[in-house]
Each structure stands twice: as C-alpha cells, then as structure tokens.
Amino acid sequence: MEAEDILLSTPNKKRKRVSPVTEIDDFDAAAIRNHIYAYYAHGEYPTLKKLAISLKDSGLFEGSPPSLSKILKEIGFAYKKNYKRKIIMERTDIALARIDFLRKVKDITDWDKVVFLDETWLNANHTVSRSWTDDKAESTTKVPEGKGQRLIISHAGTSSGFVPNCLLAFKSVKTTEYHEEMDFNKFKEWFLTLLNNLSEPHFIVMDNAPYHSVQKDKAPTTSNRKNEIITWLQNKGVEANNSMLKKELLRLVSIHKPRTPKYILGEIAKEMGHTVIRLPPYHCHYNAIELIWAQVKGYAARHNVAPPFTANKMLTLLHEACVHVKADDWKKVVEKTKNVIKKDWERDLQFDNICDQELIINLQDCSSDESDFDFDVDLGCTPFNN
Known part of the structure; x- marks a missing residue:
C-alpha cells in the first residue's frame, strides 16, 4: 500500500464546522x-x-x-x-409595500424637497480593511484588535446637503445591535429637531425601525389583556363587555381597527406640514443617505490611523467627515436614488x-x-x- 493511500484519522478530535455564508449587507x-x-x-x-x-x-x-x-x-x-x-x-406583503412606496414617490416633482434620514454606527477602531504591507512592523496598522467603543449616529439630508443642526451622535453602552439603544423618546426628540430645521414642507423618507413606528391608538392584539381590549373597543363606540370571550373581542377589533395604522411621528410631521413616506422592508437602496454614510465612514476609516483610538476621537472624525460631504455629493446620490425608483x-x-x-x-x-x-x-x- 502506498503511503499516500493511508488515511489517518483522529476519532476523538472535534472538527470545526464551517459556518454558512449568511452575513450580507x-x-x-x-x-x-x-x-x-x-x-x-x-x-x-x-x-x-x-x-x-x-x-x-x-x-x-x-x-x-x-x-x-x-x-x-x-x-x-x-x-x-x-x-x-x-x-x-x-412575499406578497413585501411586494405590496414596495409598490405602495413607489406609487407615492414616483410622481414627486421637486426632489429638492425630499429628506432622507437614517441611523448608523462608527466604531472607535474603524479603519481601512486593506493596505499595502510587507507584514513588518513599519508597515502594519497601529489600530488595536476588536471594534472598540461604538458611536450611534442619526442624521438627515436633502439634495442641498445635510440638514443643519441635525447630527446626533452618542456613545453606546452596550455591545448588542445598535438599534436596541435608540429608543422612541430619544428618536422623537431628534425628529422634532429635524422638523424645526425644515423651513418649508418636505417629504420625509424613513425606514420601519421600531422607534420610527410607534402607533397612535394601536389596536390591541392577542398579547393584550381582556380588559384592555374591552376598553379599546368601548372607546371606539363598539359594544363590548366582560361576558364576551377574548376571541370574540379580537374579532371585533379586526373589524373596527383602521385599515392603515397611524404613526405618532407621522402625525407630528403632518401637523407641521410634512409628509412621511415609509421605505418598504429590505429596500435600503431607496434611501439616498445610505450612500452618504459610505462616504462618511470611508473618510473616518482613512483618517483613523494613529492613537488614540477612542470614541471621542471618532466623534471628531465624524464631524470632519460630514463637513467634507458637499452639496454636490448629496445632489448626485439623490439623483441616483430617483432614477432607481423610477426604473423599479x-x-x-x-x-x-x-x-x-x-x-x-x-x-x-x-x-x-x-x-x-x-x-x-x-x-x-x-x-x-x-
């Protein structure tokens, strides 16, 4: 028997399984x-x-x-x-959400009056992922291993540039998904700042993050207690009492709840003359600010090359990066987004x-x-x- 034909095995050794490639942006x-x-x-x-x-x-x-x-x-x-x-x-619900969005925005005539908002993050150790190196100390990065402390960021912009006075950035205190640290009250306060910095009516494009989507007079569900369901129905003028079964009460809710939910932030914007348009799920490419975030993060990465690698330093780089994004950059990405929407x-x-x-x-x-x-x-x- 040839040596190369001998199969060596280690029965007690646990082999590492290759994880599926399921992480995409x-x-x-x-x-x-x-x-x-x-x-x-x-x-x-x-x-x-x-x-x-x-x-x-x-x-x-x-x-x-x-x-x-x-x-x-x-x-x-x-x-x-x-x-x-x-x-x-x-899925039908995804397709219908996209069609509803496209129908609302395709006929917008003045795209200078469209605001794109979003939240993102920057880590203290964020830097370029690749560079020319010979693997010697003189040509290797000084950035520490790991991500470092995180900044959570909100901003908004139009084809004229970032909306003034609307950059929100704060240090994360958790290591979990950054959406978990932006709650409704914090976002509402920032959203009111945005509205107060818009001098005339605008269309405001936002996604469906939970803190964007708190409903006004939300219809009860199976998770609500029976007395809560009864109170909601009675406030709607519907006859309901404790002798009815919960399933019967929920059937009445399905009959009398609004066909489309009303969102608190949307109603606030409406009172101030603005119109909120919600992005369909999984369609981030309809949000022009996503391309601006790429530019901002690229600037921060290229300039984060020397100590200290802290959240405070990254905050300084963030402000610099936003200044380097010009009105012409915004105009280009808004035009590109408009063309994608019309094409779709x-x-x-x-x-x-x-x-x-x-x-x-x-x-x-x-x-x-x-x-x-x-x-x-x-x-x-x-x-x-x-």
Missing part, C-alpha cells in the same frame, strides 16, 4: 433581489440551483445553496410551487404584464429535479421585524 441584499427580478423580466423561473450558479458568476454571492436559502428567506422571498415546479417568489416602478409594471402571460420555462431545468427541493422546502414566510 443591505446593498448585497438589494443586488440579489434585483438579480432574481431579472429572471422574471426575461420570462424564466428562478430556482435555488440556478440562483446559486448565476449569483456566483455575477460575483454577488459565493456561499452554498443552503446558505443562499437562508438569505432569500431573510430578505422576503419564499419557496412556492407553480405548475408543479419549484420556484422562488417574493417601470420594472414592476413590466413584471405585472409578464405575470399576466405564460412564463417561459428553461427546458434544461428538469421538473423532477430533487436537488432544489431539499434546500428550498424551508423557505417559509417569516414576519418582518425591522
């Missing part, structure tokens, strides 16, 4: 979404097997089909059967026409192919929680 998610739309636009059903190959060829995703399956579910797609074929379809509306119109006809099926995809089924079967719908 918002921009990659948007690119994958548009890649899937392109299949339908060309009259072809996308399957997990096809997508895994074509996304890799396009440089959009290098992971395995199971990893891709998880990502598709997370960004609002579900496994469906259509004429006994396994295909990937966008036209795409949805085209897709609607395609769905009204019979789609072309790639004959190279065998309808009895079981390889997709094992990966796709768990692509169920999950509630959106931004």
Whole structure:
C-alpha cells in the first residue's frame, strides 16, 4: 500500500464546522433581489440551483445553496410551487409595500424637497480593511484588535446637503445591535429637531425601525389583556363587555381597527406640514443617505490611523467627515436614488404584464429535479421585524 493511500484519522478530535455564508449587507441584499427580478423580466423561473450558479458568476454571492436559502428567506422571498415546479417568489406583503412606496414617490416633482434620514454606527477602531504591507512592523496598522467603543449616529439630508443642526451622535453602552439603544423618546426628540430645521414642507423618507413606528391608538392584539381590549373597543363606540370571550373581542377589533395604522411621528410631521413616506422592508437602496454614510465612514476609516483610538476621537472624525460631504455629493446620490425608483416602478409594471402571460420555462431545468427541493422546502414566510 502506498503511503499516500493511508488515511489517518483522529476519532476523538472535534472538527470545526464551517459556518454558512449568511452575513450580507443591505446593498448585497438589494443586488440579489434585483438579480432574481431579472429572471422574471426575461420570462424564466428562478430556482435555488440556478440562483446559486448565476449569483456566483455575477460575483454577488459565493456561499452554498443552503446558505443562499437562508438569505432569500431573510430578505422576503419564499419557496412556492407553480405548475408543479419549484420556484422562488417574493412575499406578497413585501411586494405590496414596495409598490405602495413607489406609487407615492414616483410622481414627486421637486426632489429638492425630499429628506432622507437614517441611523448608523462608527466604531472607535474603524479603519481601512486593506493596505499595502510587507507584514513588518513599519508597515502594519497601529489600530488595536476588536471594534472598540461604538458611536450611534442619526442624521438627515436633502439634495442641498445635510440638514443643519441635525447630527446626533452618542456613545453606546452596550455591545448588542445598535438599534436596541435608540429608543422612541430619544428618536422623537431628534425628529422634532429635524422638523424645526425644515423651513418649508418636505417629504420625509424613513425606514420601519421600531422607534420610527410607534402607533397612535394601536389596536390591541392577542398579547393584550381582556380588559384592555374591552376598553379599546368601548372607546371606539363598539359594544363590548366582560361576558364576551377574548376571541370574540379580537374579532371585533379586526373589524373596527383602521385599515392603515397611524404613526405618532407621522402625525407630528403632518401637523407641521410634512409628509412621511415609509421605505418598504429590505429596500435600503431607496434611501439616498445610505450612500452618504459610505462616504462618511470611508473618510473616518482613512483618517483613523494613529492613537488614540477612542470614541471621542471618532466623534471628531465624524464631524470632519460630514463637513467634507458637499452639496454636490448629496445632489448626485439623490439623483441616483430617483432614477432607481423610477426604473423599479417601470420594472414592476413590466413584471405585472409578464405575470399576466405564460412564463417561459428553461427546458434544461428538469421538473423532477430533487436537488432544489431539499434546500428550498424551508423557505417559509417569516414576519418582518425591522
């Protein structure tokens, strides 16, 4: 027996499992979404097997089909059967949210009156990820390992630049997701500052983060106590009492609750002459400030090269970075966002026409192919929680 034929084993050694590649940023998610739309636009059903190959060829995703399956579910797609074929379809609620948003913004005539707001973060040790080095001390970074203390940031801007006096940045005291440290009261205070710095009515584009979405007179749910449900119904002039079962009361709630919820921040903005337009889930590319954040973080990374690596220093770099973002930078990203929105509306119109006809099926995809089924079967719908 040749030496190379001998297989050595270590039965008691625990082998490290390779974790699935399921961490992607918002921009990659948007690119994958548009890649899937392109299949339908060309009259072809996308399957997990096809997508895994074509996304890799396009440089959009290098992971395995199971990893891709998880990502598709997370960004609002579900496994469906259509004429006994396994295909990937966008969840109806996500598609309707996008259509509602596009319908509201596509007819805006003055894009100078559109405000884009968002929250982000910067770590004290944030720096460039790659540089030329020969791995000697003289050409290696002095930035410590780890992320360091975090800054949580809110800002807003228009095609004219950042809205004056609206930069909010504070130090994080937790190591968890930064959204968890921005509560409704803190955001409301900042939002009022923003509104007071707008001299005329604007459209305000924001996402559906929980602290953006606190409802006014929210309809009760199964988590509410019975007496709370009764009180809500009675305030609406609906006859309800303690002799009724909770399921009966909730049925009355479903009948009498508003078709569209009213949000506290939206109502405040409305009273001051502004209109809040909410982004559809998983569509960050409709928010122009996302591209500005990339510019701000790039500046901070390039200039964070020497000690001290602290949150206070990063705060200084943040202010410098915002100053370096000019009105022309904002004008370009707003124009780009406007064009993406118009293009996507036209795409949805085209897709609607395609769905009204019979789609072309790639004959190279065998309808009895079981390889997709094992990966796709768990692509169920999950509630959106931004």
